[in-house]
Amino acid sequence: MLTGQFGNASSIHHFGQTAKQKLESARRDLAALLQCHPTEIVWTSGGTESNNLAIFGIVGEGQHVVTTAIEHPAVLEPCSRLDVTVVPVGASCIVDPDDVRKAIRPGKTALVSVMHVNNETGVIQPLDEIAKVAHAAGALLHVDGVQAVGKIAVDATVADLYSVSGHKLYAPKGIGALYVRKGVKLQPRTFGGHQERDRRPGTENVAGAVALGRAARMIFDQGLPSPELRDRLERGVLERVPFASVNCAGSPRVPNTSNIRFEGIEGEPMVIALDLKGFAVSSGAACSSGAVEPSHVLTAMGLSKEDARSCLRISLGRSNTEAQVDALIEATAQAAHHLHRLAPVHV
Ligand SMILES: Cc1ncc(COP(=O)(O)O)c(C=O)c1O
Secondary structure, rough: OOOOOOOOOOOOOOHHHHHHHHHOOOOOOHHHHHOOOOOOOOEOOOHHHHHHHHHHOOOOOOOOOEEEEEOOOOHHHHHHHEEEEEEOOOEEEEOHHHHHHOOOOOEEEEEEEEEEEEOOOOOOOOHHHHHHEEEHHHHOEEEEEOOOOOOOOHHHHHHHHHOOOOOOOOOOOOOOEEEEOOOOOOOOOOOOOOOOOOOOOOOOOOHHHHHHHHHHHHHHOOOOOOHHHHHHHHHHHHOOOOOOOOOHHHHHHHHOOOEEOOOOOHHHOOOOOHHHOOOOOOOOOOOOOOOOOOOHHHHHHHOOOHHOOEEEEEEEEOOOOHHHHHHHHHHHHHHHHHHHHHOOOHH
């Protein structure tokens, strides 16, 4: 798409029309995966833009938004610029629909924004019940589905708006989409041409959209990942490291993400030790790695700052193998025991 078929999808000449066909075919493929109509898909530059478009595009002057303490900054930050109520969570990392109900101000709350899957713990939220609560109070539901698509079955129509990010499902960075239910009045956040049915002006990223459509079709054809490797990893680490525990082990979780706490040791040196052995893991949200602050998700769940700092997030991909997982178990156990011996609390 970048070299052979580089037309602008808004042009009427044949280069443009070829690009337009590819763009619309990709839209159909993504819509099929999300179980919605292609005209309900708006292309964006990624999850952050989708979330901002959904939130600022719905919540108007003098209106109120409800969100949760475990959202990604791409939801928390836009909401913090509005009249917002942030719903807490407990150790399970599951949002209680009743807490959402209590936070809603009927007649004033325009939007409830809750993520489908938490990016640090992998915990899946009870969207059906949250949608009922929001709709009963006359509010719309926006779902940040960035960590759900490609990991679990998604029916975006559970919500009124649903955010997708390409790079979480094997498409490149810089492409995303927002599902907008037919009939929902979304105010654009940028102004210009009439692309994307006036919801997101600007020449579309055709190559990115085609890649996202292809990724959606791959998931559709190949099916969803199973939790076998994740379970093998957790079993192996728990067997080898007596001071390790899996966060939210009892909550419904996506099959590829594991958040493990290593009591008494810091996550950062674990990340470095594993990196040196070729494993890319994270000690918090990847977006904030480098910052010393402990994860806002884990502290919202009630972990102390020290405990939150002693957690590792490990995500498995479609190409990972049993042998790689076994090597990771070995490397993790070695690093954990080494750091445990050095940790000041244990000397
Ligand atoms: C839950 C969640 N929402 C939003 C985003 C932001 O998406 P993007 O990087 O496409 O802007 C991320 C990125 O990690 C995420 O995990």
